[in-house]
Amino acid sequence: MTIAVRIEADHPSLPGHFPGDPVVPGVVLLDRIAAAIERDGGTLRRIHSVKFVAPLRPGEDAVLTLARDGARVRFRIERDGVAILGGEGELA
Known part of the structure; x- marks a missing residue:
């Protein structure tokens, strides 16, 4: 799943x-x-890891990508192909 941010x-x-x-x-x-995640029918129970690697400024366009695998979810936000953050969590 990919959505604009x-x-x-x-x-x-x-x-x-x-x-x-x-x-x-x-x-x-x-x-x-x-x-x-909630719009996709899930509930985020816990974030296991997240790493912020670049700032996002107000008004900038970015893309959020979610990948679900059972109770695990991986997420990433990028701006123009450059990572802003990435991490993974657990779904309820």
Whole structure:
């Protein structure tokens, strides 16, 4: 499953989060991942690992990819083919 991700500059988490050079908080991205899993009929029980490797700026377009394998889910967010984060978790 692949879906578009875009966090607009007016998102309520951004004020005060690196003023002058805002970065989308990791928890906002993880929330998007959990919501995508729920839309796909699952529930994220636990995140086993996640690695943030590049920032996502407000207004940038990115792509979330989910791969389910039984109770395991792998996720990745990329911008223009470059990883922003990757990880895996467990479904309920």
